[in-house]
Amino acid sequence: xxxxxxxxxxxxxxxxxxxxxxxxxxxxxxxxxxxxxxxxxxxxxxxxxxxxxxxxxxxxxxxxxxxxxxxxxxxxxxxxxxxxxxxxxxxxxxxxxxxxxxxxxxxxxxxxxxxxxxxxxxxxxxxxxxxxxxxxxxxxxxxxxxxxxxxxxxxxxxxxxxxxxxxxxxxxxxxxxxxxxxxxxxxxxxxxxxxxxxxxxxxxxxxxxxxxxxxxxxxxxxxxxxxxxxxxxxxxxxxxxxxxxxxxxxxxxxxxxxxxxxxxxxxxxxxxxxxxxxxxxxxxxxxxxxxxxxxxxxxxxxxxxxxxxxxxxxxxxxxxxxxxxxxxxxxxxxxxxxxxxxxxxxxxxxxxxxxxxxxxxxxxxxx
Amino acid sequence: xxxxxxxxxxxxxxxxxxxxxxxxxxxxxxxxxxxxxxxxxxxxxxxxxxxxxxxxxxxxxxxxxxxxxxxxxxxxxxxxxxxxxxxxxxxxxxxxxxxxxxxxxxxxxxxxxxxxxxxxxxxxxxxxxxxxxxxxxxxxxxxxxxxxxxxxxxxxxxxxxxxxxxxxxxxxxxxxxxxxxxxxxxxxxxxxxxxxxxxxxxxxxxxxxxxxxxxxxxxxxxxxxxxxxxxxxxxxxxxxxxxxxxxxxxxxxxxxxxxxxxxxxxxxxxxxxxxxxxxxxxxxxxxxxxxxxxxxxxxxxxxxxxxxxxxxxxxxxxxxxxxxxxxxxxxxxxxxxxxxxxxxxxxxxxxxxxxxxxxxxxxxxxx
Ligand SMILES: CC(C)[C@H](C(=O)O)[C@@H](O)C(=O)O
Ligand SMILES: CC(C)[C@H](C(=O)O)[C@@H](O)C(=O)O
Numbered sequence: 001x002x003x004x005x006x007x008x009x010x011x012x013x014x015x016x017x018x019x020x021x022x023x024x025x026x027x028x029x030x031x032x033x034x035x036x037x038x039x040x041x042x043x044x045x046x047x048x049x050x051x052x053x054x055x056x057x058x059x060x061x062x063x064x065x066x067x068x069x070x071x072x073x074x075x076x077x078x079x080x081x082x083x084x085x086x087x088x089x090x091x092x093x094x095x096x097x098x099x100x101x102x103x104x105x106x107x108x109x110x111x112x113x114x115x116x117x118x119x120x121x122x123x124x125x126x127x128x129x130x131x132x133x134x135x136x137x138x139x140x141x142x143x144x145x146x147x148x149x150x151x152x153x154x155x156x157x158x159x160x161x162x163x164x165x166x167x168x169x170x171x172x173x174x175x176x177x178x179x180x181x182x183x184x185x186x187x188x189x190x191x192x193x194x195x196x197x198x199x200x201x202x203x204x205x206x207x208x209x210x211x212x213x214x215x216x217x218x219x220x221x222x223x224x225x226x227x228x229x230x231x232x233x234x235x236x237x238x239x240x241x242x243x244x245x246x247x248x249x250x251x252x253x254x255x256x257x258x259x260x261x262x263x264x265x266x267x268x269x270x271x272x273x274x275x276x277x278x279x280x281x282x283x284x285x286x287x288x289x290x291x292x293x294x295x296x297x298x299x300x301x302x303x304x305x306x307x308x309x310x311x312x313x314x315x316x317x318x319x320x321x322x323x324x325x326x327x328x329x330x331x332x333x334x335x336x337x338x339x340x341x342x343x344x345x346x347x348x349x350x351x352x353x354x355x356x357x358x359x360x361x362x363x364x365x366x367x
Numbered sequence: 368x369x370x371x372x373x374x375x376x377x378x379x380x381x382x383x384x385x386x387x388x389x390x391x392x393x394x395x396x397x398x399x400x401x402x403x404x405x406x407x408x409x410x411x412x413x414x415x416x417x418x419x420x421x422x423x424x425x426x427x428x429x430x431x432x433x434x435x436x437x438x439x440x441x442x443x444x445x446x447x448x449x450x451x452x453x454x455x456x457x458x459x460x461x462x463x464x465x466x467x468x469x470x471x472x473x474x475x476x477x478x479x480x481x482x483x484x485x486x487x488x489x490x491x492x493x494x495x496x497x498x499x500x501x502x503x504x505x506x507x508x509x510x511x512x513x514x515x516x517x518x519x520x521x522x523x524x525x526x527x528x529x530x531x532x533x534x535x536x537x538x539x540x541x542x543x544x545x546x547x548x549x550x551x552x553x554x555x556x557x558x559x560x561x562x563x564x565x566x567x568x569x570x571x572x573x574x575x576x577x578x579x580x581x582x583x584x585x586x587x588x589x590x591x592x593x594x595x596x597x598x599x600x601x602x603x604x605x606x607x608x609x610x611x612x613x614x615x616x617x618x619x620x621x622x623x624x625x626x627x628x629x630x631x632x633x634x635x636x637x638x639x640x641x642x643x644x645x646x647x648x649x650x651x652x653x654x655x656x657x658x659x660x661x662x663x664x665x666x667x668x669x670x671x672x673x674x675x676x677x678x679x680x681x682x683x684x685x686x687x688x689x690x691x692x693x694x695x696x697x698x699x700x701x702x703x704x705x706x707x708x709x710x711x712x713x714x715x716x717x718x719x720x721x722x723x724x725x726x727x728x729x730x731x732x733x734x
Contacts, residue, residue, distance in 0.1 A: 078565070086568045086571055086572075087564055087568070087571030087572075087574065087575065088564070088565060088566055088567065088568060088571055089565040089566070091565075091566065094566070117487065118486055118487060118488070118602050118603065119485055119486065119487060120484065120485060120486060120487040121485070139506070139528065139567070140566070142528075142567060142568075142569075143566045143567055149567065149568035149569060151568055151572075154532065155531060155532045155533070156529065156530065156531045156532065157529075157530050157568050157569040157571075157572040158527055158528065158529050158530075158569060159527070159528045159567050159568065159569045159570075160525055160526070160527055160528070161506065161509075161525065161526045161527070161528060162523065162524075162525050163523065163524050163525075164522060164523045165521065165522045165523065166522070196616075196619075197454055197455065198445070198447075198455060198456040198458075199455055199456070199458065199461070199507070199510045200455065200506070200509060200510055200516065200526050201453045201454070201455060201509075201516035201518055201524050201526065202509075202516060202524040202525060202526045203526075204453055204454030204455055204524075205453075205454075205518075205524040207454065208454060227619075227620055228619045228620050228622075228623040229623065231598070231620045231621070231623045231624035231627065232623040232624060232626065232627035232631060232632070233627075234624075234627075235485050235602065235624060235627040235628055236485065236627055236631065249563075249616075250620070252563075252594075252595045253594055253595050253598045253617070253620055254598070255595075256595040256596065256598045256599040257598035257599060257601070257602060257624060259599065260598065260599035260600075260601075260602040260603055261602055264599060264603065265599065
């Protein structure tokens, strides 16, 4: 008998609720479409609103339940008005990335027809890359556990950028495997190491481990780029790249930049994957100003739902989920091609619910 | 009697030599044009090539001579084949930024007609902004003095991001004054603080000091942006910004990104200014593969020369240099408008010398 996966869902703050609901509706429809039982949902309260009301950023026992799930799905976390005394925001998801060692932050960037396209060059229609953002250390080492920054009176504050062999080896292997997987589906089979090895010993170490891992994957072509040059290359020739592996903070910046070229955060899906756990969420924020108004674009979240199904499919007990993931991806692509997906965020006429319904319809129509 | 300024010139490596020579020729022509005596040049040997040959990255006494000059002009430094044992490159200019407290890294980004324009939106023709990159601390604190990184066997390396009140106060004031100066010349009068204050205590501190300094400049409008959102905004609506003040590493990335929108590094001029010293250099690298071949685009260096004259003009003894700075800027703009500047880097037919001659001709023709 087919088992159903157990998903911890943290809807979070602001539009996190809207887009999480949209995603669950689409996932439920697609599993139904391929004849699989629905997900087993365990909803967990967390976020800045929860912190404001209770003084805790996640409900008691919430992290333990998340740990027992097959995957975690998150809407969005954060409210600009709710902050720690040092000015930083409430970020339980940074702690989850740390606690569950979710080192592989997967951020796909893809051009869709009729979605915004910022670049003049027609080759930009071929943008199809992934920013692989290390997501537990790098500069975020300082922020993963609140209070790790060094505050020296009112005159100086220090944060630490940490690179470890243990994480880097796994991250780079993940990058090569991702490039292999994409190659099998028609991708370029190219992994670019993005660092600042010319200046920082930590980044030279990041590249050194890349070079150590490289011989294990002779079928994947490799490249190097300094992060500043990479930012330039992403506006000059983003179609030339496939998978870019990089440090946490660099990946944060580059994934927003690359996403901005092709529709902005409304299409920015995200998976954060470790050896034993994984978390899926849109890369956009909680936009509390438009929450509950049926205005948010749910596609980043819905595409993150597809990443989640794809991840689950790699675990043998849920292999059948692969078809469901593919159906969502194809529905979104087909919807844009036929101009049937017109989110308000892109100047279109469709709110959260209309976009969600249309994706479900498109899935229903698929052969 | 008009004094002439004393300039320390470090031509450096690769095309650094080509573009420094081009700049000195243009500066000499423009000073002649406005009836001022030429610069007093003190050439100093430094760079990766010098390090390879001598084991030192700058000639003995060079830093002291640079300290005594009115300004330092640099071509480019670095050769990928010459590195320290930890993999980082030879970077005496990072030490100079540190030693001379050149905290204000000024990187103008401007659209020129007929120069490459990556964005489809016609408003991109109005791009005219400055990235103000703090240039002595931030993450580069670790790299300013070689060996400051913490290397833990072969398993971990740490770098430190440092933000101090002392530098931030001066940096933000510099930013406000720059916005004022630009406003007087028709600019927007807008200063945006770019940080990651939602995550890092150091960055929240950076923003806090921005807020403290702000009331001193009531005529300048202010904005805030997280660095990831700023990267996205730079592809979405770069014409909406004026001066962006940010941490060292963030500024490195954002200035390349913004420069990439409008002609790439070939137009990327740069000033690094402290309270007592200043260094001017194109933001591009040394491109040793094309050195000495008359292929390099000298315009980034030439525009950096204009920044240098403008800086000197702010010191009373050289006030007359202001006209010379303006003439260079206008010549480059006029040259692009009339399609008389066609650098090879942009697919044109003009090498280093032809571009240089044309700029000199344009200056000669100016009313
Ligand atoms: C909100 C913030 C903590 C977060 C991050 O920087 O990781 C966000 O920018 C992201 O990209 O997921
Ligand atoms: C070469 C490198 C040290 C330098 C830097 O990062 O400062 C360069 O990228 C720049 O932008 O001036």
